[in-house]
Every structure is written in C-alpha cells, then in structure tokens.
Amino acid sequence: MKLFLFSLVLVATCASFAPKSCSLTVQVYGFGDNTGKSFVGLYRTSDAWPEIKKQYIGKVVNITNKTASISFDQLPPGTYAVAVFHDKNNNGILDKNMLGIPLERYGFSNNARETFSAPSFNSASIDLSSDKAIGIYIK
DSSP states (O other), X not given: OHHHHHHHHHHHHXXXXXXXXXXXXXXXXXXXXXXXXEEEEEESOTTTTTOTTXXXXXXXXXXXXXXXXXXXXXXOSEEEEEEEEEETTSSSXXXXXXXXXXXXXXXXXXXXXXXXXXXXXXXXXXXXXXXXXXXXXXX
C-alpha cells in the first residue's frame, strides 16, 4: 500500500513539472500592399532552416492593412526561428532573379539579416518557454 501511495505521489509530482505548451504570435510588417499572401515558416532545427516545405509548421495568411498576423499554438517549449516572405503573385514560391536574389520581400525572426544569404538559425532563433509575441519587418 505504501508503495502504491508513493508511486501515485511521484506520478502527480512529475506531471506538475511537465512542460506546458506555448503559443507564438507573429506580426509581420512592411508589405508594400495587400496583394498576394504571406508565407510563414516556423522552424525548430538548423537542419531545415530556412528551406520552404521543410519547416516544422507552415502557414499561409492573408495580408490586411499591409500587415499579417499569425499564431502558432500548443508548441512545446524550445528554440524556434521564423522565416516569412510576401508571395505577391500567389505562385507559392519566393521569386528570385537569375542571380538568386529574391524579388519579393522577406524577413526573419529577430529581424536577422545577412547581405548575401539567409541569416543563421542561431541569429534568428528565439527561446519559447512561455507565450510570446514577436514582430518581423520584411524588406
């Protein structure tokens, strides 16, 4: 009987320390107009960063008043990074010129930016241990 009570207390104690889920709200600014859609990718590892279709969760949202708002709910606590682009012509890809330079606006969490490539996962990463809201400015 004592072993059963001890086990029950241990399970209840462990359950109270289990990590809760978190939400991340992303507000995107800098759209030139309301045409097209905003593609938003949430990444958990640098292995997939920032490749389209390799994100942990991807969302496509409408643009209203030259901004977009996206919520990711019930996320496990951890390190994440966000990449976003304005699919102005609704073709589902980030259009680039012949040199590989993006023709549509884009941005990353922490407003991380590099001159000739995407920023590293570490420079765009955010720690999510509780609910959080961030802003990203695309250009």
